[in-house]
Amino acid sequence: MRLSKLSLWVIIFILLITNITTLLFSKGNTEIALDDESVINQKKPLATIENEKIKYEEWLDLLTRGYGEKVLTEMVNQEVVFQLAEQEKLEIDSKIVEREIARLLIMQGVLTEEERKSLQEKWTEQIKYRYYMKALLTRDVEVSDSEVKQYFQTYENQYQFEEVVQLSHIVVSSEAEADEAYQKLESGASFTDVAQEYSMDEETASEGGYLGYYTETNSFIPPEYFHETLAMDEGTFSQPIRTDQGFSIVFLHHHIPAVNVSYEEAYQEVKQDLALDQMDQNLDPKLLWEELEVTTVLDKND
Incomplete structure (x- = not known):
C-alpha cells in the first residue's frame, strides 16, 4: 500500500x-x-x-x-x-x-x-x-x-488503512498433536512454550510462534487464520484449525480495525x-x- x-x-x-x-x-x-x-x-x-x-x-x-x-x-x-x-x-x-x-x-x-x-x-x-x-x-x-x-x-x-490482526501460531502435522498442544494451553501453559515445543514452523517456533500483522488479503498465512481470529478476543487462542499445512492453533495478540477515510x-x-x-x-x-x-x-x- x-x-x-x-x-x-x-x-x-x-x-x-x-x-x-x-x-x-x-x-x-x-x-x-x-x-x-x-x-x-x-x-x-x-x-x-x-x-x-x-x-x-x-x-x-x-x-x-x-x-x-x-x-x-x-x-x-x-x-x-x-x-x-x-x-x-x-x-x-x-x-x-x-x-x-x-x-x-x-x-x-x-x-x-x-x-x-x-x-x-x-x-x-x-x-x-x-x-x-x-x-x-x-x-x-x-x-x-x-x-x-x-x-x-x-x-x-x-x-486508507486495511484491517489487520497480529498473530502467533502453532503448526503441527496431525490432529492428535494439535489436540495435545491445545490441552497444554488449556491447562495454563504459555503459548510461547507450547509453540517452541510443538510447532514445525522452524522460522517462527523459536520466537514462540510469532507471525506479526496480517491483512485478509495477505497470501503468507492460511486464509483460515484471519477469519478465525476475527471472532476471537485479544489474548486468546483458537481451537485446532485444519489448513493446507496440517493443523494450527492461532493466538490473537491485537486486532486493528480498518480506517476508511x-x-x-x-x-x-x-x-x-x-x-x-x-x-x-x-x-x-x-x-x-x-x-x-x-x-x-x-x-x-x-
Whole structure:
C-alpha cells in the first residue's frame, strides 16, 4: 500500500526523536529510565572498564554537545507550529490520527495495552505536529478542488488503512498433536512454550510462534487464520484449525480495525500533498519562526 507523504514523514520523525529530549533535559532526577528495564543513576558510573569509569556528567556533556542544539531547535519548532496552528484554528480530522497510529502500531512487536496507550499519546502529538507544519508551510500554494478530487480518486487506497490482526501460531502435522498442544494451553501453559515445543514452523517456533500483522488479503498465512481470529478476543487462542499445512492453533495478540477515510476527511491532507509537489524546497519549520517572537541561547550576537 502506498503511503501518503504525511505517513512517511510521521514515521521517520517519530523514530528519529524518540526519547532524546528525555535524556537531555532530566538533570533534576536522580534516576532516569532509558526503557522498561534500564535505569541510570546519576550518582553512579555508567560503565567501568578495568579501573576506568564513565561518569554520568561526561556522558550527558557528550550528548548535549552532540544533540543539544538539534533537540532544542526541534522543541522550538514544535512550540512555534502548535502556537501558529492555534492562532489559525487548524484542525486535523480524527480519522487521520487514527490511521497514522494504526500504521505506526504495525511496525511494533507484541505490546501490552498499557504500552500501546503510552505510545499512542506520544504519537498523537507528533502526528498533529507534522500535519500542522505541512498545513502552515503549504498554505500559500494554490491547489484547485478539481486537482484534489482527481488525485484522491486515483490514489484513494493510500489514504486508507486495511484491517489487520497480529498473530502467533502453532503448526503441527496431525490432529492428535494439535489436540495435545491445545490441552497444554488449556491447562495454563504459555503459548510461547507450547509453540517452541510443538510447532514445525522452524522460522517462527523459536520466537514462540510469532507471525506479526496480517491483512485478509495477505497470501503468507492460511486464509483460515484471519477469519478465525476475527471472532476471537485479544489474548486468546483458537481451537485446532485444519489448513493446507496440517493443523494450527492461532493466538490473537491485537486486532486493528480498518480506517476508511472519505474524500471530505482526506481533503486537507491531499491538498497538502499536492502543494508539496509544487514546492522546490524541503519542509523546514524554522521558516515559521519569523511569524512569532523567538529567541534562543543559540542566537548569535552581532
